[in-house]
Amino acid sequence: MKLPAPEDFSDRVRAAAVTARVGTWLGVCFVIAFGTGLISHWAQQPDPAVTFPTWPAWGYRVSQGLHVAAGTAAVPLLLVKLWAVYPQLFRRPPRAAVAALTDGLERASIGVLVSASLFQLATGLANTAGWYPWPFSFRATHFAVAWLAVGGLVVHLGVKLPRIRAGYAERLEPDRAPGVGLSRRGLLRVTTLASAAAVVTTAGATVPWLRRVSVFAVRSGTGPAGVPVNKSAVAAGVLEAATSPAYRLVVAYAGDEVALTRGQLEAMPHRTRELPIACVEGWSAQGRWGGVRLRDVLDLVGAPPGRAVRVTSLQGKGPFRATTLPADFADHEDTLLALTLGGEPLDLDHGYPTRLIAPNRPGVLQTKWVCRLEVL
Ligand SMILES: Nc1nc2c(c(=O)[nH]1)N[C@H]1C(S)=C(S)[C@@H](COP(=O)(O)O)O[C@H]1N2
Ligand SMILES: [Mo]
Secondary structure, three states, X not given: OOOOOHHHOOOOOOOHHXXXXXXXXXXXXXXHHHHHHHHHHHHHOOOOOOOOOOOOOOHHHXXXXXXXXXXXXXXXXXXXXXXXXXXXXXXXXXXXXXXXXXXXXXXXHHHHHHHHHHHHHHHHHHHHOOOOOOOOOHHHHHHHHHHHHHHHHHHHHHHHHHHHHHHHHOOOOOOOOOOOOOOHHHHHHHHHHHHHHHHHOOHHHOOHHHOOOOOOOOOOOOOHHHOOOOOOHHHHOOHHXXXXXXXXXXXXXXXXXXXXOHHHHHOOOOEEEEEEEEOOOOOEEXXXXXXXXXXXXXXXXXXXXXXXXXXXXXXXOOOOOEEEEOHHHHOOOOOEEEEEEOOEEOOHHHOOOOEEEOOOOEHHHOOOOEEEEEEO
16 A cells, blocks of 8 residues: 555645644634633632732633633634645655654654644533543643643744745635635635634623524523522532531631521621622623622631631532632632522522632632631
8 A cells, every 4th residue: 555645635725825824823722722721720729829819800701711712713723724734744754864853853743732732622622511531630631731732832833934924925816716616715714614603602601692592502591590500419419418407607717616507697797799600611600699708707706817718518529529718819808608699599509508609710619518617
């Protein structure tokens, strides 16, 4: 069997004029996804050197929405880019030793870039669907491979800069002949359309006015009080403890403890705040939360401001059963122990008897079914 050569593939639309342009959009998507990915990683760090800001309240919602939209838009772009350049795989290596070495190194760097890109888009997409069919930690791995992808991208841009320039200098339709199938311009149009369609049919998970057209959005606008549910009370195994008359919220500081019933929480000064739940998986929803200020509860045990708080759930196991709330968030005016959502008593699935809701915080850290607050 004889291996094909790059010339054996139709190269009418597989031109540098096309790959340079598709590559540019792909690069833009990757830069947005990388930047917002770093923000999300920072927001979820247990003990970062610089605490994540509490302002603006919608910041994480917008940043994570952009992250998922950029990754989604990148899927058709990457597929078209790979289709356009894969004949280059069959390029014969040069004979001269030094040239063969640089050729090999360049292929290796593209190998890293392509595998890292495919890995990021595949795991990211699975994550937006709440599907984790792998044994490794999603966040740590997605973060590590992001550096491989960006490193590979920088090398790739450096090596290909002359070719990218040439691609932009080349006309899109040098050989426009009628009836020869898709033109270069046509391929670019279809690619743009596919990318836009991918975003529009999914972004309703976070952009309310896109909900009706976002047929592929995983969670949008459904759930008690119009807010989706990530993990139900049954799935978390808290049904009994959350509805038991023996439920207490224990607040602890320096050996002192106070135990509060839900009724006692309800009797405290009540506040209402508009704050989003913004899941790392890409969906988000604004809610009108009512409840008591966390700071007011901490005052009951005489906890001074400036302390981080360990927040623990009734949930027995799972990575999200406890979180540490940095001092800036614990002391914030808008950080509540929610008792109501949308004017109704908090649903069991949203964290009844009470759940944490703080501004500009990833959903994964907004602990539900809170039963213990420990001032550190
Ligand atoms: N105890 C507990 N709290 C939790 C979770 C959980 O699994 N267990 N999931 C978190 C995640 S990932 C999100 S996005 C939000 C979603 O809140 P909701 O289900 O009320 O919309 O709750 C967070 N709080
Ligand atoms: Mo989440």
